[in-house]
Amino acid sequence: LGQRGRLFPSFTSMPVRRIPQTIIVGVRKGGTRALLEMLNIHPDIVVAKSEVHFFNLDENYQKGFDWYCAQMPLSQPHQLTIEKTPGYFASLKAPERIHSMNSSIKLLLIVRDPAKRVISDYTQVLHNRKERHKPYQPLEEILIHNGQVNTNYKAVQRSLYDVQLSNWLQFFQLNQFHIVDGDRLIVDPLLELRKVETFLGLPPRIEPSNFYFNQTKGFFCLHLRGHEKCLDHSKGRPHPMVNSTVLEQLCAYLEEHNQNFFSMVGRTFKWC
Ligand code: A3P
Helix, strand or coil, rough: CCCCCCCCHHHHCCCCCCCCCCCEEEEECCCCCHHHHCCCCCCCCCCCCCCCCCCCCCHCCCCCHHHHHHHEEEEEEEEEEEEEEEEEECCHHHHHHHHHCCCCCEEEEECCHHHHHHHHHHHHHHHHHHCCCCCCCHHHHHECCCCCCCCCHHHHCCCCCHHHHHHHCCCCCCEEEEEEHHHHHHHHHHHHHHHHHHHHHCCCCCHHHHHHEECCCEEHCCCCCCCEEECCCCCCCCCCCHHHHHHHHHHHHHHHHHHHHHHHCCCCCCCC
């Protein structure tokens, strides 16, 4: 307080760290990093740069909310804080924990063709194993066991969006979610971001001039505060060719789950 008992203006507008009002909960390999970086263009949004893994990992959750808050960037009162941890969507504990923090929180879920998501997930793990000189198998061998889709394969389980969403809908209303089409975010990022701005109640501040198509990368990159920025090499990796019969088998397996997901969210996507 100042000498006259009033708050100094410089004190009231001092940036502080805040618990997120919005979380990007998944899906892994859906385009979560691209979405976060693109939202970071908005002047009314600040983002936690690293994945926080607070609600899905017991060892982090036990550190408490002060620790969680300390992971957030500084923000002004009018700015929204957003974190992204794709591991939340498949976590059985995250929905209840997030709900007990803020039952009216806004959640962003970015989905992508679940078969492509399996391949992307495999490609990431493959890359990590190659880097560590560990043995690896072709996707077809992991995916198909005794002529059937291997439902124990984590990458397949993570593509069952209906199964995971049903855990969330035990705690949250569907209208607390905004679903971003990850396949559309790749080809027309601005359109998807406009919808997110509306959902978050923010004025449209992300502009066409914030994006340019980078031929070398094969993806949109960002013009951000005078700099050009593409996502790093781990985003937008070339995928291995997958045997077409195996891919058809995977798509056939996913079909019922996709249809379930469409009825749950009241919307369809062009998948498989
Ligand atoms: P691939 O690397 O399989 O192509 P996440 O950040 O959730 O791990 O998602 C990674 C995916 O984001 C990438 O998967 C890529 O397809 C997608 N993506 C969307 N927009 C992108 C962009 N502008 N630059 C790079 N990758 C982007």
